[in-house]
Amino acid sequence: MKAGVVLLLLLGMLACDWERRTEVNLSGGDPPRFTLRGSGVLGELVFYGSLDSDRPGSLTREIWDILAERMPGEGVEALGTITYGIVPKRVQASFPSERQTPRKTYA
Numbered sequence: 404m405k406a407g408v409v410l411l412l413l414l415g416m417l418a419c420d421w422e423r424r425t426e427v428n429l430s431g432g433d434p435p436r437f438t439l440r441g442s443g444v445l446g447e448l449v450f451y452g453s454l455d456s457d458r459p460g461s462l463t464r465e466i467w468d469i470l471a472e473r474m475p476g477e478g479v480e481a482l483g484t485i486t487y488g489i490v491p492k493r494v495q496a497s498f499p500s501e502r503q504t505p506r507k508t509y510a
Contacts, residue, residue, distance in 0.1 A: 425479055434487040439479035446476035450487070468498040 425443030430436045439445065452466040469490060471477045477493050490496045 434489075436484050436486050438484045439482055441479050443479050444471075444476040445479050445482060446471050446474055448485070465498055468496065469494050470497050471495075 421442075423440075423442040425439065425441035428438045428440070430438065447468065447470045449465055450467040451463040453463055467487065469485075472493050472495055482491055482494070485491055
């Protein structure tokens with residue numbers, strides 16, 4: 404009986420889809436690039452910038468917001484690398500509007 408329960412638990416664990424932690428790696432440059440890895444889904448990605456460039460981290464405001472065209476979102480590995488200011492396929496910008504370029508807040 405115990406062996407049957409253990410076998411059932413092991414089969415249940417093997418049948419589960421193991422989620423890999425979502426990670427974001429920043430690569431410098433002008434503009435910066437963000438590489439996404441993991442098994443997560445991205446519904447929205449919001450970038451914030453300082454209101455006062457002389458005091459980083461003082462107060463922040465939204466400078467770029469991108470949303471998946473459909474929910475629950477896009478797999479982060481399908482999106483791959485996102486370059487700041489360039490809206491990837493299957494994603495739309497909600498702020499600023501599609502016709503505007505996000506504010507440059509990096510040196």
